[in-house]
């Protein structure tokens with residue numbers, strides 16, 4: 001396939017501007033007086049990217065970041081203000097819950113309506129109706145009006161219709177967030193299947209887990225612009241770091257003013273991670289964890305400034321981002337208030353006794369500062385988060401399904417009269 005044919009969606013210099021008026025009469029006044037009475041709000045600003053055929057791409061970002069606006073423009077249901085969007089193939093989009101649904105019609109009637117809107121013929125929809133109803137799991141309700149459905153049920157039907165048309169491009173805007181767990185699992189499997197057939201999937205989610213599990217690429221939007229695009233874990237960690245930082249600022253805003261005054265902003269990091277290493281009992285650096293041994297995790301940090309009440313911690317995640325365990329100097333069993341003196345380098349050591357199943361795992365580390373002191377740890381500021389600082393291979397001497405070995409033993413088998 002030529003490079004040009006590989007691309008399913010090409011977005012360049014895309015922008016969507018809304019005119020914001022402080023009161024409705026300003027619209028008319030602007031027309032009459034020809035004097036500007038609005039301010040411009042760019043919901044999507046100078047966005048450019050490409051998505052290849054067969055790729056599953058997740059779009060993440062805070063509320064109002066522009067995710068829905070971007071997807072709607074690509075799906076062709078919203079006009080752009082500037083830029084170019086090239087989409088190759090049949091697009092099937094599930095936009096904000098049940099858009100396009102007539103809530104007075106029954107589920108069955110909406111299947112027909114939705115199918116026709118997505119470009120299927122009457123016969124095609126009739127032929128697929130059984131499959132759509134079965135996938136939605138709404139057989140008992142299919143002849144009831146949609147207004148009697150819960151929002152999760154509407155989402156299930158919307159997804160089932162859109163996923164049935166064998167689209168070249170499937171666009172899903174958070175429709176799945178209201179579905180139940182079983183339906184979501186089915187939908188994700190279907191999205192994967194659609195991608196495997198060579199189609200492209202573009203979806204919005206607030207779940208980083210979905211990004212790690214499903215996507216080949218992730219796009220992070222912030223105030224209408226792309227701030228990162230690429231490998232899902234890298235983009236996901238950046239997003240996590242940004243959220244942590246914002247939460248820390250919120251916490252900072254909540255603490256008494258004296259402490260706010262002592263908290264310096266816009267400075268280089270107060271402390272930073274210099275190295276992260278794992279050692280066996282003999283003090284030899286290792287990249288493997290055996291479940292029969294214990295290890296030391298060393299996190300070396302440099303204090304660029306004094307930090308009165310710090311916490312240094314780590315977590316272990318699977319390749320798909322599932323957090324298996326995390327702890328810190330402030331939250332482990334023998335928790336400790338750590339203070340750092342400017343200019344010193346510290347080696348923070350944790351002892352580990354892994355009980356992990358075979359596989360690859362990632363250790364991330366972080367340094368934080370308690371703004372309200374060690375004894376009320378709810379206000380903290382993240383100083384540094386290093387995602388996937390080291391990668392380790394775990395080897396288990398037992399065979400078991402799952403991620404961790406809870407070392408359960410067979411106890412007894414007795415006859416029991418009910």
Ligand SMILES: Nc1ncnc2c1ncn2[C@@H]1O[C@H](COP(=O)(O)OP(=O)(O)OP(=O)(O)O)[C@@H](O)[C@H]1O
Pocket residue numbers: 018041042043061062063064065066067068069070
């Ligand atoms: N019709 C509209 N008129 C004016 N502003 C709008 C309109 N639609 C969206 N916006 C603004 O555009 C920005 C992006 O909105 P959008 O719905 O795309 O964000 P989002 O990332 O999907 O948010 P969420 O996660 O909450 O669904 C927001 O600031 C929103 O207020």
